[in-house]
Amino acid sequence: MGALVLFALSADLDRRLLLPLRRTRLRVFGHPLTGRGGARQVPVAASVELLENSLAWHTTAPVVRSALLDHWESDGWRILHYSGVHGEGEAARPVAVLFALDATVGRDTSGDPVIRVSYVDADTGAPVAAEELRAAPARRSLRLVE
Structure with missing residues (x-):
């Protein structure tokens, strides 16, 4: 017993x-809170949490420099917009970092979510080649103060 x-x-x-x-x-x-109907709607905060725990986020972390700036949905994709910086010193230029996730994917969805990443030059609107971003320096950790 x-x-x-x-x-x-x-x-x-x-x-x-x-x-x-x-x-x-x-x-x-x-889900009892989403009501009845077709595709279920996942809160934006859940998409952000899913993104921040993904390999795509950790790969782009040296470039991303902001919290979520904007979000929208298009053709079943949830687009999350962040700002970032590409390059160092005088050659540094601002970029928009765009992540696209399936709008219906949540934490209860099995398997890894499909996440697409795009970098767009903030000044010209031209896409930034992924090869250029591989050369981005690793973000340095802040020194701990005791």
């Missing part, structure tokens, strides 16, 4: 049994 109570209170029960049941319920009946 004690082992049954211990198993029922453990996190293993939640991970192995209850979490898959919750995900199945969400897929079948939809």
